[in-house]
Amino acid sequence: MNDATTLVKDQVNDFFRPRRLGHANLFVSNYVEAQNFYYSVAGIHEAYRQPDNMASFITNGNTYHDFGLTDIHSPYAPKGQKPGLFHLALELENEIDLVDGYNRACAAGVKFSHTRDHDVAHSLYLRDPDGNMVEIYADVIREWWTNRHGTIIKKKPDYIPGISSPPTVERNYPVNPEIKVVPEAIFHSQRVTHIALVTKDFERMFDYYTDIVGLRAVVGDRDASHAVLCGTVGTGDIALLRQRAGLEPGLHHVGVEVADEADLDRALPKLAERGIAVLRHIDHPARRAITIPDSSGIRLQFFVNRAWQPKVIATVTADDAPYAL
Numbered sequence: 001m002n003d004a005t006t007l008v009k010d011q012v013n014d015f016f017r018p019r020r021l022g023h024a025n026l027f028v029s030n031y032v033e034a035q036n037f038y039y040s041v042a043g044i045h046e047a048y049r050q051p052d053n054m055a056s057f058i059t060n061g062n063t064y065h066d067f068g069l070t071d072i073h074s075p076y077a078p079k080g081q082k083p084g085l086f087h088l089a090l091e092l093e094n095e096i097d098l099v100d101g102y103n104r105a106c107a108a109g110v111k112f113s114h115t116r117d118h119d120v121a122h123s124l125y126l127r128d129p130d131g132n133m134v135e136i137y138a139d140v141i142r143e144w145w146t147n148r149h150g151t152i153i154k155k156k157p158d159y160i161p162g163i164s165s166p167p168t169v170e171r172n173y174p175v176n177p178e179i180k181v182v183p184e185a186i187f188h189s190q191r192v193t194h195i196a197l198v199t200k201d202f203e204r205m206f207d208y209y210t211d212i213v214g215l216r217a218v219v220g221d222r223d224a225s226h227a228v229l230c231g232t233v234g235t236g237d238i239a240l241l242r243q244r245a246g247l248e249p250g251l252h253h254v255g256v257e258v259a260d261e262a263d264l265d266r267a268l269p270k271l272a273e274r275g276i277a278v279l280r281h282i283d284h285p286a287r288r289a290i291t292i293p294d295s296s297g298i299r300l301q302f303f304v305n306r307a308w309q310p311k312v313i314a315t316v317t318a319d320d321a322p323y324a325l
Contacts, residue, residue, distance in 0.1 A: 014214040015101040015110070016136050019173070020234040022091035024192055024254045025068030025135075027081050029296040031056050034069040037295035041276065042256060042302075043185030048148050057148070061177045062191040063091070064120050064144035067254075083296035085251035087125070087133035088195050088238070090213065090231065095122055095167035098138040101214075102161045110212060117159035120144040124161065129204040130249060132197065134213070139172035181259075186270045187302050188263050189256045196239040196252040196301075196325055205240055219313045226321040228313060235308055239325035252322055253291060253299035261304050264290055280323040286312040291323050 028034035035056040038044045044058045047065055054071035057064075072081045092098050102124055106112070113125045113133070123137035141147060158164065181188040199205040206222040209215045209229050218236060220227025228236045236255075243249050258264060271278060271292060279299060282289040289303035301323065306312075316324045 015105040015108075015212060016090070016092060016097065017101075017214040018090035018092055018136065018231040018234075018237070020091055020231045021192065021194055021237040022063055022089040022135075022137065023065050023067060024088055024195055025070060025086040026254070026296075026298055027072050027074075027077055027083055027086050028069045028294075028298070029072060029083050031069050031071040031074075033295050038067060038069065039182060039185065041186045041274070041292075041294075042300065043182035043187050043189045045180055045182065047145070048150055048152050050152050052153050060189060060191065061174070061180045063174055063177075064139075064148050066189075066192040083298055085132060085195070087135050089123075089135035089137055090215075090237070091173055092136065092138045093173075093232075094169050094171050095138040095140055096169045098122060098124065098136065099162040099167045101136070105212070115159045115161060117157045117164065119147045119156075122159055122161070122164075128208050130197070130200045132250075136213070140168065142170075142172040142174075144174075186267050186274065186276075187256070188259050189302070190259060191257055192254060193234070193257050194236050194239060194255040194325075196241060196255070196322065198241045198243050198247045198249050198252050198322075200243060200249045202240060202242040209238060209240070219310050225318040226316075226325060228325055235305065236313075236325070239321075241322055241325075247322060251298070253301045255289075255301045255303060258302050258304060261288060264288060264302065264304060267302065282320060282324045284316060284320065284324050286316060287324055289324060 031054050035046055038058050044060055047057050047059045049056050054074040056069045058067045059065045070086050116123045120141045121137045121139050123135050125135050203222045215229040218228045218230050225242050227240045229238045230236050276292050279291045285307050287303050287305050289301050291299050291301045294300050
């Protein structure tokens with residue numbers, strides 16, 4: 001059910017002002033196979049696993065997880081779930097901002113699906129106009145690895161924003177984290193940076209992510225064929241693509257930044273050796289990107305930014321945008 005809220009146009013709220021995309025949680029065909037793929041191909045380590053939920057959570061140290069890999073047979077998966085987006089997560093400065101935004105959004109009529117206490121983070125969940133689940137969260141423990149490693153089987157406590165515990169102004173997100181690569185992996189991933197969504201209703205999606213969620217448009221507007229939206233520190237956290245022939249609504253890809261262009265050069269023959277198809281190789285002044293399918297067929301874009309500036313990004317054509325943004 002879509003619980004997105006439609007507010008009066010021209011009423012700009014900016015309830016949350018996210019810093020950046022924190023992580024992407026995906027439904028995968030087999031979470032064990034997916035974890036192996038992301039380790040050997042994307043070069044991302046497993047931080048912790050929840051076997052009761054059939055899920056693996058992986059990171060390079062950038063945050064407590066860059067990807068959540070949840071099996072389509074998990075208790076969290078709706079009946080008949082196919083591989084794709086479970087939810088996208090946007091990181092805030094602190095829990096004070098989370099609670100303040102929640103209270104103001106509720107007062108304005110924004111509908112939330114649920115809230116969660118994840119030990120290391122407190123989270124709000126809501127759906128965008130296309131029905132995608134969006135998590136908005138704040139880290140509440142700086143040393144996340146003390147709570148989130150190994151095998152975790154436990155019930156999550158209830159979380160009532162501003163009531164369960166006094167919200168803190170402390171900024172607990174990782175600052176200059178040590179990035180741990182997998183030397184033998186095909187790619188040396190640095191972090192998950194963005195998600196590209198093909199929209200059913202581009203105008204409402206643009207309004208929702210700018211007016212309610214609080215992202216700003218780097219390129220594009222509600223009348224464009226595509227737009228790049230970012231948080232206060234991001235360089236592009238969500239790319240919106242207008243639906244057209246050949247572009248089905250939903251998740252198009254997840255973007256993963258790599259160390260440098262030499263990493264992309266080195267990856268190409270290794271992909272061929274593994275029999276992994278290159279769906280598109282973009283060589284644009286703004287960004288160079290290689291897009292491949294993961295073990296479940298979900299597109300992953302491995303990229304390096306070049307002149308990633310609005311005037312250069314604006315030269316990306318509508319045909320290239322799905323694989324360049």
